[in-house]
Amino acid sequence: MQPVAAADITAEGGAAPSTIPGPRPLEPLGVEVPSTVPTHWYNLAADLPVPVPPHLHPGTHEPLGPEDLAPLFPMALIQQEVTTERYVEIPQTVREIYAMWRPSPLVRAHRLERALGTRARVYYKYEGVSPVGSHKPNTAVAQAYYNAVEGVMRLTTETGAGQWGASLSMACALLGMTCEVWQVRASYDSKPYRRMQMETYGGICHPSPSDLTEAGRAMLAKDPDTTGSLGMAISEAVEAAVKDPGAHYSLGSVLNHVMLHQSVIGQEVLVQLAEAGERQADVVFGCAGGGSNLGGLTFPLIGQNLREGTTTRAVACEPAACPSLTQGEYRYDHGDVAGLTPLLKMHTLGNDFVPPAIHAGGLRYHGMSPMVSHAVELGLMEAVAVEQDDAFAAGIEFARAEGLIPAPESTHAVAAAMAYARTSASDGEVVVIGLSGNGVLDLAAYSAYV
Numbered sequence: 391m392q393p394v395a396a397a398d399i400t401a402e403g404g405a406a407p408s409t410i411p412g413p414r415p416l417e418p419l420g421v422e423v424p425s426t427v428p429t430h431w432y433n434l435a436a437d438l439p440v441p442v443p444p445h446l447h448p449g450t451h452e453p454l455g456p457e458d459l460a461p462l463f464p465m466a467l468i469q470q471e472v473t474t475e476r477y478v479e480i481p482q483t484v485r486e487i488y489a490m491w492r493p494s495p496l497v498r499a500h501r502l503e504r505a506l507g508t509r510a511r512v513y514y515k516y517e518g519v520s521p522v523g524s525h526k527p528n529t530a531v532a533q534a535y536y537n538a539v540e541g542v543m544r545l546t547t548e549t550g551a552g553q554w555g556a557s558l559s560m561a562c563a564l565l566g567m568t569c570e571v572w573q574v575r576a577s578y579d580s581k582p583y584r585r586m587q588m589e590t591y592g593g594i595c596h597p598s599p600s601d602l603t604e605a606g607r608a609m610l611a612k613d614p615d616t617t618g619s620l621g622m623a624i625s626e627a628v629e630a631a632v633k634d635p636g637a638h639y640s641l642g643s644v645l646n647h648v649m650l651h652q653s654v655i656g657q658e659v660l661v662q663l664a665e666a667g668e669r670q671a672d673v674v675f676g677c678a679g680g681g682s683n684l685g686g687l688t689f690p691l692i693g694q695n696l697r698e699g700t701t702t703r704a705v706a707c708e709p710a711a712c713p714s715l716t717q718g719e720y721r722y723d724h725g726d727v728a729g730l731t732p733l734l735k736m737h738t739l740g741n742d743f744v745p746p747a748i749h750a751g752g753l754r755y756h757g758m759s760p761m762v763s764h765a766v767e768l769g770l771m772e773a774v775a776v777e778q779d780d781a782f783a784a785g786i787e788f789a790r791a792e793g794l795i796p797a798p799e800s801t802h803a804v805a806a807a808m809a810y811a812r813t814s815a816s817d818g819e820v821v822v823i824g825l826s827g828n829g830v831l832d833l834a835a836y837s838a839y840v
């Protein structure tokens with residue numbers, strides 16, 4: 391069945407016929423889900439000594455109310471955005487889908503340890519086992535599910551490298567919905583296989599900025615040759631959703647409910663490290679674009695620090711070309727270029743910052759998750775910036791030692807962890823790398839470095 395190309399309709403400003411006939415696969419299948427698949431998401435907000443600053447209305451600058459977000463998100467996700475409950479139950483339909491690839495493996499990187507000459511014990515948590523090849527489906531499935539429960543049949547979104555667009559396209563396919571994606575122009579041109587992946591799942595993919603939205607047309611008028619940015623693509627996807635009463639918008643990172651859904655990663659790590667006989671992770675490295683794989687991996691461990699006195703260090707690894715945590719200001723800013731989103735308290739390079747067209751398209755974001763930003767401000771997390779050449783060199787070394795080719799985004803965490811294990815780690819220290827995705831669809835980017 392061909393999904394409706396609703397962007398054409400939103401460009402006219404009319405209502406979109408965004409429905410797919412037939413039964414909707416929302417009910418659990420009733421299959422057994424292994425007990426190792428988490429039953430609840432973990433929420434760091436419950437354990438923070440100081441609450442995360444609220445999101446503000448872009449017009450009034452007052453804290454947002456649920457009704458402000460209702461045109462964009464289903465009520466269940468709006469509640470998750472503000473909840474301070476420590477645990478939120480994962481719906482059984484979502485757990486059944488998670489069981490297709492969860493728990494993801496935590497692997498001891500023996501060969502990498504030998505190559506590095508380190509006495510540290512290095513592990514990597516590998517999210518590339520999901521059907522699309524990254525951590526993004528952990529929240530895509532949850533977000534699509536809650537929208538479907540509310541009767542929303544069409545989701546719009548942005549994507550950088552395409553991992554998120556592919557994940558939401560897959561989730562929409564599994565739950566009988568349509569998905570329309572604005573992909574940052576730089577990645578749309580350089581990574582055609584991701585677009586093909588989205589289309590295989592039934593998603594519709596446009597390069598951003600596009601002439602399908604007012605925001606896109608304004609950006610093209612300003613700079614017809616722009617390579618685009620996640621901030622621009624968000625503006626387009628938000629505008630398309632707001633103009634279609636049958637559609638909602640879905641964000642692949644940054645927001646609190648995305649951090650919540652990704653917490654399955656870190657919760658599994660806690661169990662898997664204990665099974666491996668480790669008392670705690672000493673240092674955990676995760677790459678940081680909007681902060682979701684990093685938050686998902688580290689928040690459960692930071693929560694354990696706060697509750698039980700463990701001493702895990704969490705290190706955010708961002709690209710030197712887009713250094714929001716290490717160079718940005720901590721202030722309220724929009725999540726997008728056009729200023730359509732709420733104001734978020736975060737580390738930002740400014741919402742009009744256009745990052746250079748680096749290969750790690752998923753890290754080209756001007757801002758950062760408010761929860762990650764807050765954790766850094768509270769001293770619960772550290773941040774480093776990694777140069778692209780160092781990241782690819784580390785990705786190649788990792789691939790030659792462990793066999794896996796990390797996603798370009800993930801190589802930032804790999805590089806920082808390898809440098810640490812090589813030079814600073816003490817004997818027996820436990821180092822965990824967040825390997826957020828695989829790079830098999832990013833080999834063109836690697837080929838410049840081999």
Ligand SMILES: Cc1ncc(COP(=O)(O)O)c(C=O)c1O
Pocket residue numbers: 524525550551552553554642643644677678679680681682683684751752753797799800826827828
């Ligand atoms: C494999 C991979 N890792 C990391 C990221 C960065 O996003 P986040 O910081 O939300 O995890 C992306 C974004 O597309 C990605 O595809």
